[in-house]
Amino acid sequence: MLMSRNVQRGFTLIELLVAMAVGLVVLGGVLSVYLTTIRTSHATLQASRLNQEMAAILNIMANDIRRAGYWGDGNVSTPDANPFSQVDTATAANTTAVRVHYTDDNGANYTDKTEEVIFANRQGSCITYAYDRNGDGDLDDDEKFGFRWDGQSDDGILMRRSAPGGTGGTNICNSNTDIWESLTDTGTIEITGTGLNFSLEDSSCLNTDNAAQPDCYANIPVAGSGDATVESLRLAISLNARLADDPDVKAEMTQTVQVRNLLVRTY
Amino acid sequence: MIRIVTPMVTGRHQRGAATLLIALVVLTTITFISFYTARTVMTEQKVSSNVLRSRMAFEAAEAGAESAMAYLGDGRDRDGDGKLPGVLAGSDDDEFLFDSDGNPADNESNTLVLDDGSRVTVSLVNQDFTTASGINVIATEIQAQGWSDDQAATRTVIQTVALVSPLPNGPQNPLITRGSVVVNGASTVINPEGNSTIWSGDDVDLTANNSTHTEVANPADANYPDCLGDADNPCGTIQGSDRYVAGLDIIEYDTSLKNLSKAEFFENFFGVPPAKYRATRVTMDIDVGAGDDLNQIKLATREVIWVDGDIDGFNGTVGCRVAVVGAGTCSGDDRQPSILIVDGDLDLNGTPHFYGLVYVTGDILGSGNATFHGSLVTEGDATATNGSLAIRYNSTLLEMLAESGGQIAGGGGGSWRDF
Numbered sequence: 035m036l037m038s039r040n041v042q043r044g045f046t047l048i049e050l051l052v053a054m055a056v057g058l059v060v061l062g063g064v065l066s067v068y069l070t071t072i073r074t075s076h077a078t079l080q081a082s083r084l085n086q087e088m089a090a091i092l093n094i095m096a097n098d099i100r101r102a103g104y105w106g107d108g109n110v111s112t113p114d115a116n117p118f119s120q121v122d123t124a125t126a127a128n129t130t131a132v133r134v135h136y137t138d139d140n141g142a143n144y145t146d147k148t149e150e151v152i153f154a155n156r157q158g159s160c161i162t163y164a165y166d167r168n169g170d171g172d173l174d175d176d177e178k179f180g181f182r183w184d185g186q187s188d189d190g191i192l193m194r195r196s197a198p199g200g201t202g203g204t205n206i207c208n209s210n211t212d213i214w215e216s217l218t219d220t221g222t223i224e225i226t227g228t229g230l231n232f233s234l235e236d237s238s239c240l241n242t243d244n245a246a247q248p249d250c251y252a253n254i255p256v257a258g259s260g261d262a263t264v265e266s267l268r269l270a271i272s273l274n275a276r277l278a279d280d281p282d283v284k285a286e287m288t289q290t291v292q293v294r295n296l297l298v299r300t301y
Numbered sequence: 302m303i304r305i306v307t308p309m310v311t312g313r314h315q316r317g318a319a320t321l322l323i324a325l326v327v328l329t330t331i332t333f334i335s336f337y338t339a340r341t342v343m344t345e346q347k348v349s350s351n352v353l354r355s356r357m358a359f360e361a362a363e364a365g366a367e368s369a370m371a372y373l374g375d376g377r378d379r380d381g382d383g384k385l386p387g388v389l390a391g392s393d394d395d396e397f398l399f400d401s402d403g404n405p406a407d408n409e410s411n412t413l414v415l416d417d418g419s420r421v422t423v424s425l426v427n428q429d430f431t432t433a434s435g436i437n438v439i440a441t442e443i444q445a446q447g448w449s450d451d452q453a454a455t456r457t458v459i460q461t462v463a464l465v466s467p468l469p470n471g472p473q474n475p476l477i478t479r480g481s482v483v484v485n486g487a488s489t490v491i492n493p494e495g496n497s498t499i500w501s502g503d504d505v506d507l508t509a510n511n512s513t514h515t516e517v518a519n520p521a522d523a524n525y526p527d528c529l530g531d532a533d534n535p536c537g538t539i540q541g542s543d544r545y546v547a548g549l550d551i552i553e554y555d556t557s558l559k560n561l562s563k564a565e566f567f568e569n570f571f572g573v574p575p576a577k578y579r580a581t582r583v584t585m586d587i588d589v590g591a592g593d594d595l596n597q598i599k600l601a602t603r604e605v606i607w608v609d610g611d612i613d614g615f616n617g618t619v620g621c622r623v624a625v626v627g628a629g630t631c632s633g634d635d636r637q638p639s640i641l642i643v644d645g646d647l648d649l650n651g652t653p654h655f656y657g658l659v660y661v662t663g664d665i666l667g668s669g670n671a672t673f674h675g676s677l678v679t680e681g682d683a684t685a686t687n688g689s690l691a692i693r694y695n696s697t698l699l700e701m702l703a704e705s706g707g708q709i710a711g712g713g714g715g716s717w718r719d720f
Binding site for chain 1: 320323324327328330331334335337338341342345348349352460580714715716717718719720
């Protein structure tokens with residue numbers, strides 16, 4: 035008797051409602067945890083992807099620029115004859131030393147200001163330099179390097195592999211004959227905002243022949259004076275980028291690199 | 302009793318199964334996503350730690366190169382066996398670059414272990430050359446290989462540095478004076494490597510004392526003339542001059558010395574004017590007038606010392622690691638010659654010993670029994686009133702000076718590479 039009565043009784047409406055309500059609350063909780071996990075995990079992955087890309091780009095640039103000015107013939111007694119570390123004030127494009135090219139007041143990119151003797155105190159999004167990759171002592175076309183970003187978010191960072199045509203007129207950023215390759219994949223990251231910026235502001239210059247005015251950035255030696263100067267170039271690279279498929283993921287990174295080969299000049 | 306329970310249990314069980322199932326599915330998905338994220342993050346961590354290790358190895362290599370440069374400043378071939386310290390074939394196996402046991406007296410290792418666990422091994426390669434204008438340049442290639450703390454990453458930095466010699470044109474005589482030489486005490490001037498002893502722009506007077514004499518290389522020596530200019534296997538000597546006989550070994554009244562200005566005389570040996578030399582090449586600058594303690598120069602090794610003012614009554618050893626007393630000598634690796642420039646008079650008392658070059662802008666006076674190994678040069682007079690001078694020329698010591706108090710030049714003017 036007891037048995038059959040029990041079987042037929044079933045759940046009351048209240049019981050069912052309570053059970054369903056509890057079930058829904060539990061399910062909702064679980065779902066929200068699930069969604070939060072997915073969202074966080076997605077954000078973490080995106081941020082880490084961007085971080086990784088940017089760190090890799092900065093590393094490549096810093097490691098390469100650090101070598102600027104290496105000369106296989108490196109005759110330590112005549113460092114001012116280093117063909118990989120020349121500054122040509124008359125024809126700026128002949129300059130092989132580390133050089134930051136910048137956007138001028140009119141918005142034109144990479145203007146060469148020949149009257150500028152000292153290349154520090156400049157910021158720009160293009161840099162050119164050279165080093166003796168094959169160690170033969172001669173400046174070859176494929177030993178003129180550079181990095182640049184042209185200022186639009188659909189422009190990637192370009193890396194110069196070669197600058198044919200001797201020294202004349204090649205050390206500029208917008209030459210059609212130079213061979214530039216993409217360093218970044220525009221489908222992965224976009225350079226935005228202030229983008230890529232090089233600055234030599236922290237460099238220092240020592241005039242070895244003028245004890246009274248040793249800072250040759252503050253007191254530019256007179257051409258023909260015979261003064262020898264030694265420049266220690268310190269380059270700050272800053273990079274501002276976002277993910278192409280998720281523009282909300284942005285980051286800015288800065289790296290400073292000390293160019294190890296000193297720039298020696300005789301005026 | 303069993304039947305009573307079963308339907309209830311079954312009913313509850315089935316309803317719970319749906320929740321459980323959903324919960325399980327959701328949890329499994331979350332777990333997988335978490336795993337995926339964790340794996341990606343871990344990969345990123347690995348990449349970053351690889352970058353970090355690579356950077357660590359690089360910094361270690363740089364630290365090694367810098368330390369080697371500091372070492373080079375005090376002379377690179379310190380035991381003078383012609384081989385440089387390092388780990389390369391042909392390099393020295395009993396001379397080392399770095400101090401590993403914290404005792405600065407000697408070095409034991411070519412490997413430097415840094416605080417963060419990374420380490421660097423350094424080799425030196427001789428790159429000496431002669432410029433088109435005939436100047437010998439002492440150049441050394443530093444090869445520094447750095448490892449990260451776990452030895453997984455390694456980077457190599459190679460750089461050539463040149464040493465600027467503090468004595469570009471070393472003297473060829475034991476005693477050179479622009480002024481006169483008057484010796485009252487018992488003095489000996491010995492040049493076992495050549496045939497000249499005293500070179501003076503004025504009078505040389507050795508007549509005051511019976512014992513005063515000069516000695517030059519003996520042509521009858523079995524090794525003559527190979528022993529000339531060889532300080533390690535010097536010739537036997539014979540007397541050149543004494544109080545009665547002025548031999549050919551003494552050059553006096555040489556107008557080519559007398560007519561030089563003091564600055565020109567200085568520049569003849571040191572290559573640059575005195576003021577510039579003091580500003581750029583000197584490693585120990587002692588201003589006696591300003592109260593600097595002259596005893597600092599005792600046991601000074603591999604230094605370029607400038608003393609502003611007179612040295613009066615100095616009684617110590619310069620240019621040797623151990624103090625030499627009485628008639629003793631400094632030998633072997635203990636000989637670490639210095640350049641001592643006295644901008645004033647050198648007044649000798651007691652028994653000082655000098656190894657290297659002593660250059661005096663004033664006069665040499667005093668009554669002490671001073672011993673000079675290397676060379677003694679003065680712009681003024683050498684008048685040892687009552688004291689005695691013992692001067693023995695040594696070309697090896699003078700050559701070692703080229704690497705003393707070294708100034709590094711060209712350390713990075715185009716020679717640095719890491720590939």
